[in-house]
Amino acid sequence: MSAQPKDKSSQKPALRFRGRSFLALSLAPQQPLDAWLADLDAWLERSPGFFQGRAVILDVAALPAIDVASLRSFVADLDARGIRIMAIEGGDAGGAGLGLPPAIANGRDSQLPVAAPPRGKPAPPESTTLVIEDPIRSGQSVFHPRGDVVVMGSVSSGAEIVAGGSIHVYGVLRGRAIAGIAAQPGARIFCRKFEAELLAIDGLYKSADDIDPTAIGRSVSARIIDDALVVSPLD
Amino acid sequence: MAKVLVVTSGKGGVGKTTSTAALGAALAQMGQSVVVVDFDVGLRNLDLVMGAERRVVYDFVNVIQGEAKLAQALIRDKRIETLSLLPASQTRDKDALSEEGVARVMDELREKFDWVICDSPAGIERGASLAMRHADVAVVVTNPEVSSVRDSDRIIGLLDSKTLRAERGERMEKHLLLTRYDRLRAERGDMLKTEDVLEILSIPLLGIVPESQDVLRASNIGQPVTVSGPDTAAGRAYADAARRLKGDPVPMTIPGEKTGFLGRLFGRRAA
Numbered sequence: 348m349s350a351q352p353k354d355k356s357s358q359k360p361a362l363r364f365r366g367r368s369f370l371a372l373s374l375a376p377q378q379p380l381d382a383w384l385a386d387l388d389a390w391l392e393r394s395p396g397f398f399q400g401r402a403v404i405l406d407v408a409a410l411p412a413i414d415v416a417s418l419r420s421f422v423a424d425l426d427a428r429g430i431r432i433m434a435i436e437g438g439d440a441g442g443a444g445l446g447l448p449p450a451i452a453n454g455r456d457s458q459l460p461v462a463a464p465p466r467g468k469p470a471p472p473e474s475t476t477l478v479i480e481d482p483i484r485s486g487q488s489v490f491h492p493r494g495d496v497v498v499m500g501s502v503s504s505g506a507e508i509v510a511g512g513s514i515h516v517y518g519v520l521r522g523r524a525i526a527g528i529a530a531q532p533g534a535r536i537f538c539r540k541f542e543a544e545l546l547a548i549d550g551l552y553k554s555a556d557d558i559d560p561t562a563i564g565r566s567v568s569a570r571i572i573d574d575a576l577v578v579s580p581l582d
Numbered sequence: 583m584a585k586v587l588v589v590t591s592g593k594g595g596v597g598k599t600t601s602t603a604a605l606g607a608a609l610a611q612m613g614q615s616v617v618v619v620d621f622d623v624g625l626r627n628l629d630l631v632m633g634a635e636r637r638v639v640y641d642f643v644n645v646i647q648g649e650a651k652l653a654q655a656l657i658r659d660k661r662i663e664t665l666s667l668l669p670a671s672q673t674r675d676k677d678a679l680s681e682e683g684v685a686r687v688m689d690e691l692r693e694k695f696d697w698v699i700c701d702s703p704a705g706i707e708r709g710a711s712l713a714m715r716h717a718d719v720a721v722v723v724t725n726p727e728v729s730s731v732r733d734s735d736r737i738i739g740l741l742d743s744k745t746l747r748a749e750r751g752e753r754m755e756k757h758l759l760l761t762r763y764d765r766l767r768a769e770r771g772d773m774l775k776t777e778d779v780l781e782i783l784s785i786p787l788l789g790i791v792p793e794s795q796d797v798l799r800a801s802n803i804g805q806p807v808t809v810s811g812p813d814t815a816a817g818r819a820y821a822d823a824a825r826r827l828k829g830d831p832v833p834m835t836i837p838g839e840k841t842g843f844l845g846r847l848f849g850r851r852a853a
């Protein structure tokens with residue numbers, strides 16, 4: 348550290364604003380809200396820490412008629428489940444008011460960057476794939492919202508992988524794999540040995556109980572076909 | 583070079599304290615100088631298992647808070663000259679162990695002993711983190727049942743991320759000690775198979791200790807099982823595990839079976 352004498356005027360802290368862009372998860376509830384919350388509870392039972400510490404936006408586009416009081420109690424319902432809403436999108440921007448998160452507009456579904464057509468000598472494209480050599484242990488969560496995740500080892504029961512794109516597991520998948528959260532319905536999940544607790548792609552999910560038991564122990568891939576999550580053996 | 587070893591598991595009642603005493607005594611019986619350190623502040627047990635409960639004057643917390651010197655708190659074992667115990671406090675709560683205080687005591691113990699063996703409390707909270715913080719080697723004690731295996735898996739994740747070694751980017755040496763193994767229940771399928779536990783946890787196997795009355799008897803008379811019953815199956819399993827920790831190659835046996843068929847598995851898993 349240098350101990351330079353400072354003149355008085357430079358001691359005043361500068362006020363700075365920085366723009367920051369990051370990925371928020373968006374929740375888009377539908378009527379009837381009770382049923383939607385019940386679905387959410389079923390999800391949270393499998394994935395209790397899923398929303399903790401993450402930026403969540405409430406997309407109310409599908410709830411045009413909701414009044415401020417109901418919206419407030421709905422946000423409180425989410426809060427009680429550990430989901431902190433940072434902003435509300437898709438509603439009447441002025442109508443939210445005090446006691447509710449701010450209204451925003453212009454959120455975009457995030458997509459993986461599409462490579463620009465090569466011109467001259469292109470720089471090597473930046474990899475958006477996260478490769479993990481070690482096993483993912485119970486209680487660990489890998490959150491990689493911008494690309495694919497490749498795990499060379501196993502994913503333990505009670506562990507979780509969340510990827511913007513696809514998920515590949517070369518060991519045993521015993522925990523939860525949540526792919527395509529960057530609005531990528533084309534994302535897939537592959538594993539060498541399937542014993543997962545939960546699979547999800549682009550918001551559609553299946554828990555272990557909903558998956559054909561003959562898939563257990565086999566190499567499988569999961570993808571979305573006609574708005575349904577389909578698990579099929581690879582061998 | 584001293585080695586700091588943590589005996590940990592996540593789950594309670596799986597045999598951490600029993601294993602700390604038995605491994606510590608076995609290493610000391612081989613001529614190594616060993617201190618066993620009780621991190622279970624408020625629920626101390628190690629002094630009982632070592633038969634030293636009536637000799638506790640000062641404890642770990644007294645040393646940390648400057649009320650006693652380390653030498654005053656260390657209790658020399660009556661039977662094995664090279665074995666010492668640093669007892670936990672029974673009356674304070676676990677917040678009495680400060681991060682800096684523990685670091686200071688660990689440094690001092692490293693100077694004095696070949697092995698510093700830390701008996702971790704159960705759980706994944708502060709006490710368990712402090713016990714693993716300074717470790718070079720971890721012995722993960724696991725029973726062959728699902729909840730114990732999952733807790734061990736969780737602990738392995740913490741060993742690989744929350745220890746000083748992990749934070750320095752160094753690899754943490756981890757060993758699996760399968761305890762309370764019951765061959766008949768394993769054959770009936772009431773317990774997880776050894777192979778399955780190894781496959782899930784994927785760390786090298788240090789030993790398999792049978793479920794045995796000899797262990798209960800040993801702790802009731804306040805002696806590590808390697809002292810009270812060196813020829814019992816449990817005593818031998820712990821002695822073998824201690825030799826493997828020292829780096830001696832010892833073929834692996836499953837308690838109750840004559841052949842050492844796990845040797846192959848052990849070799850393959852030594853990753």
Ligand SMILES: Nc1ncnc2c1ncn2[C@@H]1O[C@H](COP(=O)(O)OP(=O)(O)O)[C@@H](O)[C@H]1O
Nearest residue numbers: 594595596597598599600762792793794797798
């Ligand atoms: N191999 C074993 N066979 C039979 N009983 C055992 C064995 N290992 C531990 N025990 C018993 O299990 C109980 C818990 O052991 P302990 O070492 O205190 O576990 P922890 O320190 O992990 O809580 C004690 O009563 C102990 O005597």
Ligand SMILES: [Mg+2]
Nearest residue numbers: 598599622627
């Ligand atoms: Mg104990």
